[in-house]
Amino acid sequence: MRSARFRRTRRASAVTLVSALTLTALAACGTSSSSNNGSGGSEGGGSSDPTAPLDPKTKVTLTIDCMPPAAKAAELKEWKEDVAEFNKTYPNVTIEGRSTPGQCLEPPRFTAMLKAKSQPDVFYTYFTDLPQVLSENGAADITAYVNDKSVPLLKDIDPNVLGSLKQDGKLYGLPTSNYTMGLLVNRKLFKDAGLNPDAPPRTWDEVRTAAKKIAGLGNGVAGFGEYSAGNTGGWHFTAQMYSIGGEVVDASGKKAAFNNELGKQVAKNLHAMRWEDDSMGKTQLLQWGDLQKQIATDKLGMFLAAPDDIAYMVQQLGAKYENFGMGPIPGEKNTLAGGNNYMIKQGISGDKIKAAVAWLNFKNLTVGKGQFDWARTKQDALPVGVPQPNFWLNDSKAKDDAARVANATMPVENFKSFMDNPVAGKAEPPKAQEVYKVLDNVMSGLLTNKDADIDKLLATAEAQVNQVLATQ
Amino acid sequence: MLCFAFFSWYPMVREFLLAFQKTESGQSTWVGFDNLVTVVNDPAFWQAWRNTLLFTVLALVFGFVVPFVVALVINEFHHGQGYLRLLVYLPVMLPPVASVLLFKYLYDPGYGLLNELFRFLHLPEQQWLQDPDLSMLSVVIASTWMNMGGAALIYLAALQSIPGELYEAAELDGAGLFRKIWHVTIPQTRLILSLMLLMQVIATMQVFVEPFLLTGGAGPEGSTTTVVYLIYQYAFNFNNYGAAAALGLLLLVLLAGFSAAYVKLSRAEDE
Numbered sequence: 008m009r010s011a012r013f014r015r016t017r018r019a020s021a022v023t024l025v026s027a028l029t030l031t032a033l034a035a036c037g038t039s040s041s042s043n044n045g046s047g048g049s050e051g052g053g054s055s056d057p058t059a060p061l062d063p064k065t066k067v068t069l070t071i072d073c074m075p076p077a078a079k080a081a082e083l084k085e086w087k088e089d090v091a092e093f094n095k096t097y098p099n100v101t102i103e104g105r106s107t108p109g110q111c112l113e114p115p116r117f118t119a120m121l122k123a124k125s126q127p128d129v130f131y132t133y134f135t136d137l138p139q140v141l142s143e144n145g146a147a148d149i150t151a152y153v154n155d156k157s158v159p160l161l162k163d164i165d166p167n168v169l170g171s172l173k174q175d176g177k178l179y180g181l182p183t184s185n186y187t188m189g190l191l192v193n194r195k196l197f198k199d200a201g202l203n204p205d206a207p208p209r210t211w212d213e214v215r216t217a218a219k220k221i222a223g224l225g226n227g228v229a230g231f232g233e234y235s236a237g238n239t240g241g242w243h244f245t246a247q248m249y250s251i252g253g254e255v256v257d258a259s260g261k262k263a264a265f266n267n268e269l270g271k272q273v274a275k276n277l278h279a280m281r282w283e284d285d286s287m288g289k290t291q292l293l294q295w296g297d298l299q300k301q302i303a304t305d306k307l308g309m310f311l312a313a314p315d316d317i318a319y320m321v322q323q324l325g326a327k328y329e330n331f332g333m334g335p336i337p338g339e340k341n342t343l344a345g346g347n348n349y350m351i352k353q354g355i356s357g358d359k360i361k362a363a364v365a366w367l368n369f370k371n372l373t374v375g376k377g378q379f380d381w382a383r384t385k386q387d388a389l390p391v392g393v394p395q396p397n398f399w400l401n402d403s404k405a406k407d408d409a410a411r412v413a414n415a416t417m418p419v420e421n422f423k424s425f426m427d428n429p430v431a432g433k434a435e436p437p438k439a440q441e442v443y444k445v446l447d448n449v450m451s452g453l454l455t456n457k458d459a460d461i462d463k464l465l466a467t468a469e470a471q472v473n474q475v476l477a478t479q
Numbered sequence: 480m481l482c483f484a485f486f487s488w489y490p491m492v493r494e495f496l497l498a499f500q501k502t503e504s505g506q507s508t509w510v511g512f513d514n515l516v517t518v519v520n521d522p523a524f525w526q527a528w529r530n531t532l533l534f535t536v537l538a539l540v541f542g543f544v545v546p547f548v549v550a551l552v553i554n555e556f557h558h559g560q561g562y563l564r565l566l567v568y569l570p571v572m573l574p575p576v577a578s579v580l581l582f583k584y585l586y587d588p589g590y591g592l593l594n595e596l597f598r599f600l601h602l603p604e605q606q607w608l609q610d611p612d613l614s615m616l617s618v619v620i621a622s623t624w625m626n627m628g629g630a631a632l633i634y635l636a637a638l639q640s641i642p643g644e645l646y647e648a649a650e651l652d653g654a655g656l657f658r659k660i661w662h663v664t665i666p667q668t669r670l671i672l673s674l675m676l677l678m679q680v681i682a683t684m685q686v687f688v689e690p691f692l693l694t695g696g697a698g699p700e701g702s703t704t705t706v707v708y709l710i711y712q713y714a715f716n717f718n719n720y721g722a723a724a725a726l727g728l729l730l731l732v733l734l735a736g737f738s739a740a741y742v743k744l745s746r747a748e749d750e
Contacts, residue, residue, distance in 0.1 A: 115715035122502075122720065139718045142503050227589055236695025238716065289588040291609050294695050440716045445522065448701045455609035455699040464700075471522035 054357075057151035061361040067100045069362055070127035071349075073111040074104025081387040089377050093369050100362045112347070114440075121145050128355050129363045134171040134346050135435050137179060146179045146350040152360050153178055158368045163403035167432060172348055181367045183378070184396040185346030186313035187432045188246050189425045190214070190334045196221050196228060196308045207309070207334030207424055211251070211276050214309070214337050215284065221308035222286035229288030231280060232301060232310040233454065237294035240450030241443025242343075242435075246311050247273045249433050250338035255446070256436040256476065263472035265446075266465040274461045278453045291454040300324060302331070311336065313345075314395040314422070321390065328390065328417035333425040344432025346396070374403050374410075381414040392417040394426055438475055445471045497724035514725035518713075521722075526701050527709045530615060531684055534705060537619040538683040543676060546627040550634035551660070564632060571628035579692040582621035583608075586693070608694050611702040618703055622689045630675060637671040638664065677741050681734055687711065706730050 054062060061067070075082035083106075090102045105127055112131055120126050121143040132140060140146045155161050164182065172180040194204035200220040208214040218230025234240045244265075245255045253269035256262065281287045288307070299316055301307035303326035314333060320326040336342040349371070351363045370377040381391045392415035399407050412419060436442050445468050452464045498514055500507045518524060553563045570578060585592045586607035594604045607617040645663045654662065665672070690696055690703040696712075697704045706726065714723035 115711075118715050118718050121718075142718070144506075235699075236697060289606075292695050292699065438717075440712075444697070444712060444716070447695075447697050451609075451697070451699040451701075455606060456611065474520060474522050 057357060057360070058154060058156070060156070061097065061100075061358060061365060063097075063099055065099060065358045067356075067358050067362040068103060069100060069129060069359060069366065070103045070105060071129040071363075071366070072105045072107070072127045073131040074106040076106040076108045078108065081389050085380075085383065085387060085389075088383075089370055092376075093366060096369075097362065097365060100366070102366065126352055128352050128359055129349050129367070130352065131183070132180065132348060132350055134185075134348065135439055137172065137174060140350060141174060141179070144353055147353045147355065147360055148177045148179060149181075149351055149360060149364065150176075150178045152357075152364050153181065157361070157364045158372055160372055160374065160399075160403050163399055163401045164372070165398045165400055167344075168346060168398040171346065171434060172350075180348040180350040181364070181372060182346055182348045182396070182398055183371050184315070185344065185398045186315060186395050187336075187397070187430060188311050188313055188343045189336050189430075190309055191302065191312035191316060192309045192332050192334065193302050193305060193307060193330060194332050194421065195305055195330050196224065199224055200308070204332050205420075205424065207332065208337055209334065209339065209428075211247075211272075211337045215276065215280055215286070218280055218286035218308060219284045222284065222288075227288075228306055228308070229301065230284075230286035230308045232287060232293065232298040232307045233277065233450065234293050234295065234298065235450035235454050236292040236447060238440055238443040238447055239294045241446030242439075243311055244273065244446045244450050245436065245439075245443070246336065246343040247277075247338075249341040249343055250336045250430075252338070252340035254436075255442060256472070260437045261473075261476050263442075263469040263476070265472075266469035270465050271461060274449065274453055274465060277450075278459060278461065281454050282457045287454065292451060302326075305330075314393045314397075314425070318390050318393055328392075329421070332421035333394075335425055335428040335430050339428065339430050341433040342430040344434060346398075374399070374406050379407055379410070381410045385414040385416055388416075390417060391415050392419040392422070394422050441475045442472050445475065494724045494727055497720055498728045499721075499725075501721050510721070514721040515729070517719075517722050518726045518729070521709070523701060523704055523709055524726075527704045527706045530702065530704055531686065531706045533615055534619060534686050535680060535683045537616060538622060538686075539676070539679060541619055541623040542627060542630070542683070543679055545623055546630035547634050547672070549627065549631045550638055551664070553631070553635055554638045564635065567631045568628035570625055573625075575625060575688055576692060578625045579621060579689055582617075582624070583693055586617055609699050611699045614694055614698045614702045618686075618689050618693055621693060622683075622686070625689075630679070633671065633675065634668065637668040641667040673741070673745060677738065680737060684730065684734060 075086055077083060086104060090104070093102070094100065112133065117132070117136070118139070120130075121140060124143075124145070126145060130145075137146075153161065158164075158181070165185070168182050168185050169178070171185075172178060172182065190207050192204060192207045197204035197207075197217075200217070200223065202217055202220060208217050214231055221230035222228060234243050248255050248265055248269060251269055251272060253267070253273070254264040257264040277287075281291075288301075298307060298310045298312075299320050302310065303320040303324040312333075317326075317328065317331050317333075320331070321328055349363075349367055351360050373379065378396075385391050392411055449464045449468045452459045453461070499509055499511060501510045501513065502508075549567060553560060553567070556563060573581075584590075588594055588604065588606050588609060591607070593607060597604050605613060608614050641664065645667070646659055649659045649663050685707050686705050687707040690698060690705055691708060691711075694703045696708045707730070710723045710726050710730075713719045713726065
């Protein structure tokens with residue numbers, strides 16, 4: 008009996024092992040095949056010179072993520088039109104778009120995708136993702152493929168934006184959009200509180216005064232809102248530090264740099280607004296999405312935001328463009344800058360890289376075409392006039408600005424203060440998410456604890472950030 | 480077998496290996512105990528363990544005792560037991576995210592129902608989720624409400640299997656309600672109580688959804704940062720799978736130790 012059971016167990020184990028090995032082998036074959044051939048497009052082997060144009064005889068299939076989902080009908084229509092027009096010049100390139108419902112890039116899914124090396128040939132990232140992508144060997148060095156022939160307007164792209172996509176002088180991506188943070192205001196509440204919505208506050212003292220007046224409207228209205236959870240509190244603490252000329256991490260990248268007079272200034276101002284003025288609302292521990300909902304429903308007067316937050320509020324939350332305006336970040340010393348871009352998967356063929364650069368140039372980097380075809384955007388009832396993307400310089404900027412104004416679907420004068428007073432953009436600190444996690448505690452401490460000990464909060468966070476930075 | 484092999488055993492083995500590896504530029508290298516050192520040196524490490532243990536203790540006080548008391552009360556009803564069982568079990572049927580979001584509205588310090596009630600009763604308003612001293616308790620209350628239905632039904636089944644003669648004998652001996660519970664009910668349901676205790680400790684030590692949705696994960700001044708939330712942060716926000724695996728391994732070892740101690744204790748009691 009015992010021996011029979013032992014034999015059965017052994018046989019079952021053997022079957023399991025053999026099956027496991029077989030499936031592992033199959034999975035390995037799948038990975039290998041996918042990394043060699045991408046999505047299965049047949050390649051004819053064009054010129055190996057990266058500066059040479061794509062050979063029209065070479066057939067290439069490209070997989071690209073962030074194709075608009077079916078729910079975004081107008082954007083999807085434009086994508087399809089762009090593919091058709093691109094194919095007139097490049098009939099040999101097949102574009103296979105992949106779409107994701109909801110947010111195109113979710114950090115947890117993105118991280119898993121990089122680990123599994125399952126990213127499409129051309130994949131969407133945020134500027135801050137570059138170190139993570141490179142640590143996973145995820146992106147190809149496209150320096151040699153990007154020149155004034157493959158991207159004719161290269162010289163007109165803000166070098167700071169391109170710089171965000173470089174490491175050690177090598178280029179790993181091409182920009183789609185960029186932003187600098189400003190002060191988003193609810194024009195209706197400004198008017199109701201007797202404030203001028205065309206002149207948003209330019210200093211933090213003015214923000215405090217305006218917030219008090221707006222909160223005085225009552226009915227649960229908050230004057231100024233801030234995040235304090237999900238690492239977004241730390242993100243905004245950083246923005247506030249930058250705005251008054253401070254840093255979060257010093258130039259060496261090894262030491263915290265916020266436990267000083269500037270850090271205390273930020274903390275004291277927030278604490279006073281929350282507890283002395285009662286102008287920040289009772290509900291705290293907010294994160295991205297919460298403040299947008301409040302301001303869209305006329306429950307919040309202002310908060311720090313990127314210009315495209317307005318598009319989100321209008322398209323997703325049913326708000327109206329004319330109700331919002333934007334000024335530069337108060338303090339105006341520096342502002343947090345960021346953006347998104349496409350990278351090209353490491354390991355794909357040179358022909359695919361050429362085809363990918365050609366597509367990205369057509370779709371995202373040509374004034375009057377693709378995403379910059381503002382006349383079409385207006386025709387499709389999509390927003391025109393939000394000051395984002397904002398990476399053009401020289402003639403391209405003049406042409407693009409003129410086209411936006413000519414086709415504006417919203418009162419662009421509401422962004423005049425933001426556009427007329429540009430503030431120098433500053434990138435996020437090293438190990439941004441881990442630093443933000445620590446700084447979330449400072450923000451939540453300030454906004455949820457009336458008796459918060461500011462010196463202690465900053466000192467504890469400083470020690471913790473130093474610990475985080477020491478383990479790089 | 481295959482499903483277990485691929486979706487359970489293989490990930491466990493892989494996690495064990497990852498805990499001692501670092502992956503950079505697509506290459507995994509052995510780093511010995513470096514990931515464990517990183518995790519232990521994380522400023523949030525001890526806080527996460529303290530919070531997790533606090534949640535476990537509070538969840539046991541509420542989540543273990545409350546369903547048992549509810550089961551005792553339902554058991555005393557001779558009519559409408561089916562209706563009461565349904566009522567108690569209803570919250571379990573709600574999607575957990577919906578339940579948690581419901582509590583988020585209840586707890587809101589501005590327009591939340593609880594503070595409205597406090598105002599009506601002229602009691603001081605509370606910062607339910609925003610007070611570092613109150614936030615974990617608020618999370619536990621939400622969690623207990625969401626999960627107690629299943630436990631209550633299991634206790635009820637155990638209570639109904641106790642022979643009525645035992646209570647009759649106790650009554651003849653002059654036992655009151657509490658003595659009957661202490662000398663009949665608890666000894667008769669000891670096995671199921673112990674099993675539920677073990678399962679609850681294992682489940683509550685892995686708490687994630689409730690604090691993640693109610694307080695954004697970390698909570699005021701990190702007061703609801705739990706071990707599993709820290710694992711989530713390592714893996715998906717910091718791209719450090721090695722550290723995530725190392726912390727997961729520590730949690731596994733602790734829970735395995737707890738389970739082993741439980742098995743040993745129950746065997747000793749049986750003997």
